[in-house]
Amino acid sequence: MSFFDKFLNKKKPPATIAKERLQIILAHERVSLAPNYNSSKPNWIDLMKDDLMEVIAKYTKIGKEDLKINIEKRDNLDLLEINITLPEHHDGEE
Amino acid sequence: MAKTIVVTSGKGGVGKTTTSASISTGLALRGYKTVVIDFDVGLRNLDLIMGCERRVVFDFVNVINEEVSLHQALIKDKSCDNLFILAASQTKDKESLNKEGVAKVINELSKMFDYIICDSPAGIEQGAYLALYFADEAIVVTNPEVSSVRDSDRILGIIASKSKRAEEGLEKTKTHLLITRYNPERVKLGEMLSIKDVEDILRIPLLGVILESPDVLQASNTGIPVINQKNSKASECYKDAISRLLGEEKPYRYIEVEKKGILNKIFGGSR
Numbered sequence: 001m002s003f004f005d006k007f008l009n010k011k012k013p014p015a016t017i018a019k020e021r022l023q024i025i026l027a028h029e030r031v032s033l034a035p036n037y038n039s040s041k042p043n044w045i046d047l048m049k050d051d052l053m054e055v056i057a058k059y060t061k062i063g064k065e066d067l068k069i070n071i072e073k074r075d076n077l078d079l080l081e082i083n084i085t086l087p088e089h090h091d092g093e094e
Numbered sequence: 095m096a097k098t099i100v101v102t103s104g105k106g107g108v109g110k111t112t113t114s115a116s117i118s119t120g121l122a123l124r125g126y127k128t129v130v131i132d133f134d135v136g137l138r139n140l141d142l143i144m145g146c147e148r149r150v151v152f153d154f155v156n157v158i159n160e161e162v163s164l165h166q167a168l169i170k171d172k173s174c175d176n177l178f179i180l181a182a183s184q185t186k187d188k189e190s191l192n193k194e195g196v197a198k199v200i201n202e203l204s205k206m207f208d209y210i211i212c213d214s215p216a217g218i219e220q221g222a223y224l225a226l227y228f229a230d231e232a233i234v235v236t237n238p239e240v241s242s243v244r245d246s247d248r249i250l251g252i253i254a255s256k257s258k259r260a261e262e263g264l265e266k267t268k269t270h271l272l273i274t275r276y277n278p279e280r281v282k283l284g285e286m287l288s289i290k291d292v293e294d295i296l297r298i299p300l301l302g303v304i305l306e307s308p309d310v311l312q313a314s315n316t317g318i319p320v321i322n323q324k325n326s327k328a329s330e331c332y333k334d335a336i337s338r339l340l341g342e343e344k345p346y347r348y349i350e351v352e353k354k355g356i357l358n359k360i361f362g363g364s365r
Contacts, residue, residue, distance in 0.1 A: 013284025026247050026295065033251060064226050076294055089306045 031071065045069055052082070061087060096204035099211050099339075100229035104245025104255075106216030109238045109274035112310055115143045116321035117233065120336035122177035126208040129168065131199075133217035134189055144316025145172060146179055155183035158195035164202055166210035173322065178207075189220060195292035196224045199321075209308040216251060225259050231268040233298035233301060233339075238287035238319075243295055246311045250296065254276075270301035272335060277306045278351045288347060302335025303349050304328055 029046075051077055056062055068083040101114040105316035111134075111212035131154060132140035141147040144187040152167040157180070171177035180199075183190060203210050214225035226232060230254050250269060252258055259267050273292055280286040289303055307328040321332040327348050334344040 015281070015284050015291065018287055019295065022240055022243055022295050024245065029244075029247070031250065032249065047117050 027071075045071070056084065096210045098200060098208045098215055098229050099209065099231045099232065099233060100247050101211060101233045101235060102214040102222065102226050103242065104216065104218060104222075104249040105237075105242045107225060108235050108242050109304070110216070110235050111140050111143050112211055112314065112320060113233065113235050113272060113274065113304075113332075114140060114211050115319035116332040117339070118177060118209070119171070119174060119213040119319045120173070120332055121323050121339075122174045122210050122213075124340065125176065126334065127176045128211065129180060129207045129213040130213060131203075131205055132182035132213050133199055133221045134185065134213065134243065134296070135182045135186055137215065137222055138184050140213050141169075141179065141181045142317060142337075143314050143349065144179050144319065146181075147290040147317070149183045153181045154181070154199070155186045155190045157199055158191065160218065162256055163193050164199065164268040168188045173318075176301065185318070190275050191220055193224060195281040197228065200228050218248065222249075223252070223256065227256070229253075229257065230259075231270065233270045233272050234296070234298065235272050235274055236268045236292060237294065238277075238289075238292055239275075239280070239290045240287075240326060243287070243292060246296055250298065261355070271296055271298045272301050272338070274304040275306040276303050276349070278349055289346075301338050302331055304331045305348055 022044040049064075049067060049084060053062075053064065056067070062084065066087070068081075070081040070083070072079040072081065076087075099117070101110050101117065103110050111132075114130055115128045118128050122128040130140065130144070132138050133154075134140070135155060138153070141150050146169050150325065151186050152162040154167070157167045159165055168178040169179055169181065171179060180203075187234045212229060215221040226249070234246050236242050236250060247278075253267050253269060257267050259265065273289060277286055278290070281288045285291040289300065293300055305327050307320075307326065309323050309326040310320050313323055313328075319325065320328050321336075323329045330347060331356060336346065337344045
């Protein structure tokens with residue numbers, strides 16, 4: 001690396017690249033590989049989805065496709081996103 | 095009842111056997127009656143690292159197959175009265191280990207010892223699975239390097255879902271992170287994952303950081319666990335890890351780059 005390259009170098013340090021690559025691949029593998037460890041048990045996201053459906057169904061009618069759950073990794077935290085699409089004519093509490 | 099601790103990693107060559115030798119020696123030196131078992135059937139090496147290779151007559155598989163008693167197979171460590179080694183078989187294959195057999199041996203050992211250290215083979219097959227299956231605690235040995243971190247994550251997943259404690263819904267296996275082959279200079283240069291990077295990714299409590307050191311090769315050459323090496327930073331790192339394993343607070347030593355002399359500062363480049 002020449003003197004000027006060092007000055008102009010805006011590249012990320014290799015350790016930072018390593019960390020980012022690991023965070024991305026592991027976020028995927030934790031979800032995709034985890035259920036295989038014990039195939040008789042469903043993944044916890046599916047279990048939570050069923051529970052949420054049960055609670056929501058007490059108050060309003062939604063279908064399975066109206067409840068979307070997503071897990072994302074941002075910096076140091078896992079972000080759990082739950083998106084519920086309510087039906088057009090829902091009454092909520094009567 | 096003994097506490098059973100597995101030393102595992104997924105990836106090979108990261109320092110599992112070196113760690114098993116030093117952790118078991120360290121616990122024995124602290125006065126705990128300790129046994130260390132080599133689960134790497136077919137590729138035994140713990141005996142070499144412990145320096146007892148010429149005294150192996152019977153092994154773990156002989157005990158499982160009830161060909162000999164446990165007392166006949168246990169090898170007393172040459173330097174430490176509280177320490178015993180159960181060697182792996184070299185002639186049998188990995189399938190010689192079965193859950194019932196291992197359970198029986200661990201059960202019997204737990205009546206005689208305070209600590210049972212299980213030295214896991216690399217990989218995620220039978221030997222590695224049985225080494226972690228009965229563990230109360232797990233020391234996950236990780237190098238600050240992408241493939242090692244990924245494999246550690248995989249092993250943590252297996253501990254969390256396939257161990258005896260997971261299957262029986264008992265209290266979770268307590269997991270510890272042990273970072274080995276750590277080089278503070280390379281971390282400072284941004285060439286190596288830092289302690290914090292590895293902690294952020296694996297998210298388990300840190301037990302120790304073992305410096306990359308020529309003493310480790312020296313130790314295996316001579317068959318003396320590195321923790322017994324005099325004037326060795328790697329040895330001190332293992333002693334600190336033992337203290338933390340026993341619940342003591344210990345500051346982390348040697349993890350920063352050592353201060354250079356004034357001449358080095360001037361002529362030693364930008365870093």
